[in-house]
Amino acid sequence: MSDAAIEVAGLRKRFGPTLALDGMTFTVSPGEITGFIGPNGAGKSTTMRVILGLDAPDAGHALISGRSYRSLRRPLTQAGALLDAAALQPSRSGRNHLLWLAHSQGVGTRRVDEVIGQSGLGKAARRKAGGYSLGMRQRLGIAAALLGDPPVLMLDEPFNGMDPEGIVWMRGFLTALAAEGRAVLVSSHLMSELQETAGHLVIVGRGKVIADTSVANLLAAASGERVTLCTAAPAGAAAVLERSGAVVADAGGGNLTVSGLAAERIVALLTDCKVPFSEVTPHRATLEEAYMELTKDAVEYRAVPARGPAR
C-alpha cells in the first residue's frame, strides 16, 4: 500500500455511449491542496463518486489511505466530501442535516456545533436549508465534510456560487486545512480559482489525466520560449529569425511573436543583422493559459458525441 491519501488507478467507467473515465490514474498526498482541474465532462465528478464508493468503476480501483471507501466503518472520519451543495432536503435545517450525518457516524452533537462555527454558517444553521444561497449551501457542505474530522477532504467545485468574499474565505480555509496535514482534493473547471492555493495539479480531460504536476513545473513548461518582439521592420526581422530556426507569427501593430529562440539570442541576431527593434519581451504564461493550452484538445462539448476525430 502506498502512503497516498487518495490513490486512483486505472479507473474506467462507461455510461451508455459515453466513456466517462478512460484510465484515470493519480494520487493525492497529505498536507497540500491538489487541484483537480479539467473542463466540464472531463470525469472529475465521476472520479470523486468512484472514490466515495457511490459509482462502481468498470475497471481500476480507488483507495482512501490504502483502503477502499466501502470497507470503511465510519467513513466520514476517514474522508469528508462535498459533491453537490444542492443535495439537501429543503425543509430540513442545516443543523439537522449535520445532526443526522453526525448520528450516522456516532459523532456527538458538540462536533456539529463546532463545524457550524468553523464553516461560518452561524445562525443560518437553524433555518431551513431550502432558503440558503448557493454560497451558504457550500458552507454547509464544507461543514458536513468536516464533521468526522477526516484526514482526507474532497470538494467538487466548492467555489461555485460563492461571492468574492466567500471565495477568499474558502481559499484561506482550504489552505489552513491542508496546513493541518490533511489531503485536500479540490475540483474546478477554472484554473484561476486554484492557481494561488493548489500546490499540486491534476489536469484531466476526456476521462484521463493530461498533466500531473506541481504548479511551478506547469508554469515553466507552459511558458515555453515565446518572445514578443516590437520592431519597425517586421519582414526583415522575421526573415532573420526564421533563418535561425524560429517560428515567427505576426501579432499585429508591429509586433511579432517568436518561438523557438530565447530572448537573448533574438537580441543578438537582430543586432548582428542591424534590424531595428524597440522591445523584446519574454512571454510569461499564466496558469490559465497553460491550462487552456493543455486542455484545448480535451474540451468535450456535451452536444458532440464522444467519438472524436482522433479515432
Add this chain to the structure above:
Amino acid sequence: MNAPAIASSRPGTTAAREKFAHLLRAEWTKFRSVRGWVITIVIATLLTILLGVWTGANSQEGCPGGPCHYVIPTGPGGEAVTDTYYFVNRPLAEHGSITVRVTSLTGVIETGMTPEGPARTEAAVVPWSKAGLILTAGPSQGSTYAAVMVTGGHGARMQWNYTGDTAGLPGRVSAASPRWLRLSRASDVITGYDSADGTRWTKIGTVSLPKLAPTVQAGLFVTSPSYSATTSSGITGGSGGGAPTHATAAFDRVRLRGGWLGDAWTGTAVSGGSNSPYAVGSGSGYHQANGTFVVTGTGDIAPDVTDGTPVDGPLAGLFIGLIAVVVIGALFTTAEYRRGLIRVTLAASPRRGRVLAAKATVLGAITFVAGLAGAAGAILIGTPLLRANGNPIDPVTALTEVRVIAGTAALVAMAAVFALSVGVILRHGAAAVTIVLTAIILPYLLTAAFPVLPASAADWLLRVTPAAGFAIKQVIPQYQQVAGNYAPSAGYFPLAPWAGFAVLCAYAAVALALASFLLRRRDA
C-alpha cells in the same frame, strides 16, 4: 455533556450493532426534522380518531320508538349468537333420552311484507331450516345446548353451543323418506344419533357440555332463518335480497327414556325480545294430536353474522392514514433521490443494505405507532359511542379487539414499508405513490367500499393483491352452517386475517428485497 466526537470502536458484533443503532438514530433524525412529514402523520392520526368519534356519535340504529339498545346475545364461547326458535319442551334430569321420527319439513318464504303481515308467500324451505331435538340449559338467550336435527338442505346434523356442527345422514326428509333422531344425556355428555328406519342407528357425535345443570329443558324444536341471497352483482353493485321465513315440521313416535320430569309438554317461543332480529312469527306454535306433533318456528340457533356493527365500524379513517403513510413512505426515499441527497446518505453509510434496513425500521416503527394511536383511538372511543347510541356491537373477545387494533397498525406500517421499497425501486415519488395506492387501496375500494365487481373477481382481488391485508381487521368469523352475505362489503375477506396480512407482508418483503438488491447494485 456530550459523548466524545469519536468514540472508540469496539470489535465484532457489538460494533456492528452499535453502528446499526447509529443508522437508526440518523434516519429518525432525518424523519423528525422534516416538519411536513411529522405534521402529516400527526394530522392523519388525529383525523382517523376524529372520524371514529364522528361515526360513533352520529350513527343511530333505528328501532320503532327510538334507539334499539338491543344487546346481541353471546354464546358460551363469547361469540354473537342468534337464539330464536319454537320449543316444545319438558324438564329432563341427569340421565335420559328422547327419540322421534320426523316425517316432513316444509317452509314458507315471506317474499313481500306489508304492515298487516306477509302479503305474498312462497312455499319453500331454506337450506338451514332446522327441525329436531334439543337439550338446553334454559330458554335464556345464549344458553348452552346440544341438538340433533334435519335441515332444509344440509341433511341431518348434530349441533351444539352455536358453533359446533357435525353432519349426519344426507338427504331431505319426507313422508316417503322420514328420519329418526335421538338425543341422549348422560350427565354432561350428550350424544346424537340418526337413523333412516328406526332400527339401524348411527351416532352423529358426542359432546361434553361442562357444568350442565342437573335439570335441563329438552324436547322438539323448529326454527328457520331469513332467506338471504345476492340477487345481482356486477357493475351496478351487488344487492342482497332477504325475507323472513318460517318452517313447519311433523314429528311422531316420540319415545322418552330415563329421568323426564312432569307429564306435559310446554310450547315456548324462545326469542331475544321485540327488538331482536327475529320477532316471534305469526305462525309459530305447535299442535299435538294422536301422538303427532306439528311445530312451526322461525329464527335460528347459530352464530350471528349479520346483525351487529363490527368493532371496526369507526375505523373509516384508516384510508386517510393509509394514503398519508404511503405518501410519506415513498417520499422518505424518493425525496433523497430527487435532490441527490441519497449520495450523501450512502457516502456516510456505504453498507447500503443496512441503510435501507434502518430506513424501513424507522419508518415502520413510526407508522406502527401512529397506526396504533389512530386505530385504538377510533375504536376505543368510537365503539362505546356507537353502543351509547343504541347500536348493537358485535361482541368480540379482547384478543380479537387487540388483533384488530394492532393488526390495523401493522397494516399501516407494512403499507409504508411497501411504499418505501417501491420508492427505492422507482426513484420517483409520484410513480411510487400511485402504484402502491393502486395496489393496496383500489382493490379494497372496488370490492368492499363500493362493491362494483362481481363476487368472483372481488374474491380473487382480495386474495392476490396487497389489499388482502385488510383481512387483518375482519371481526366476525364466517360459518359454513350459517347462510350469510359473506362479501367484502359486509366485512368478510376471502383469506383468514393473518393469511391476508401475510400476503401484504409478502409484497412488502419482495419489494424490500428487490429495493435492497437494486440499491446495492446501482450507481448512486
